[in-house]
Amino acid sequence: AQSVTQLDSHVSVSEGTPVLLRCNYSSSYSPSLFWYVQHPNKGLQLLLKYTSAATLVKGINGFEAEFKKSETSFHLTKPSAHMSDAAEYFCVAPSGTYKYIFGTGTRLKVLA
Amino acid sequence: DTAVSQTPKYLVTQMGNDKSIKCEQNLGHDTMYWYKQDSKKFLKIMFSYNNKELIINETVPNRFSPKSPDKAHLNLHINSLELGDSAVYFCASSQDGTAIWEQYFGPGTRLTVT
Numbered sequence: 001a002q003s004v005t006q007l008d009s010h011v012s013v014s015e016g017t018p019v020l021l022r023c024n025y026s027s028s029y030s031p032s033l034f035w036y037v038q039h040p041n042k043g044l045q046l047l048l049k050y051t052s053a054a055t056l057v058k059g060i061n062g063f064e065a066e067f068k069k070s071e072t073s074f075h076l077t078k079p080s081a082h083m084s085d086a087a088e089y090f091c092v093a094p095s096g097t098y099k100y101i102f103g104t105g106t107r108l109k110v111l112a
Numbered sequence: 113d114t115a116v117s118q119t120p121k122y123l124v125t126q127m128g129n130d131k132s133i134k135c136e137q138n139l140g141h142d143t144m145y146w147y148k149q150d151s152k153k154f155l156k157i158m159f160s161y162n163n164k165e166l167i168i169n170e171t172v173p174n175r176f177s178p179k180s181p182d183k184a185h186l187n188l189h190i191n192s193l194e195l196g197d198s199a200v201y202f203c204a205s206s207q208d209g210t211a212i213w214e215q216y217f218g219p220g221t222r223l224t225v226t
Contacts, residue, residue, distance in 0.1 A: 043217035094211030098160040098167045105153045
């Protein structure tokens with residue numbers, strides 16, 4: 001069965017320090033993986049997606065993620081956190097056509 | 113130019129009532145979805161539609177009835193509301209149902225059942 005595991009439910013970083021949000025997947029189907037961000041009381045916004053073109057994917061707002069097939073990981077990183085990065089982040093994988101599975105989310109807190 | 117819009121944004125109602133949430137996308141996408149987000153932020157798919165046809169019904173109680181009058185609209189009607197229906201409901205769309213396409217989400221409808 002397909003699954004997406006976000007390894008940390010909460011991550012706290014200081015402003016200006018690197019961000020690492022971890023995601024492991026298990027899917028015999030998935031040709032793609034996604035990261036979405038949800039700011040408080042807002043809908044989800046796509047940060048970046050992997051579709052097998054390149055293993056290092058750059059997204060919006062300075063985020064990037066690396067697909068590592070050997071480790072079944074798709075971790076999200078950013079070199080320098082900004083206060084506006086505080087939000088909930090979701091790793092998502094397709095689970096067949098017309099269906100996606102979401103990780104349980106990682107809440108990122110950025111300390112001044 | 114809102115890509116995916118939902119109305120209403122907030123819905124407060126009593127147990128036993130019937131309510132509807134409307135969703136519209138102006139992206140020309142073929143596929144639309146309804147998700148439920150619980151209080152712990154967990155997102156679970158409820159329904160997927162492609163070109164007005166129901167594709168996925170993820171064991172949702174039959175009190176929930178989606179309707180898609182055309183491929184740009186997907187509405188959700190809920191009968192006999194229960195306390196456990198309190199959640200945020202998100203509509204989303206994608207180019208089609210193949211796995212390579214990202215989803216675009218609406219702003220959500222926060223449903224509170226008292």
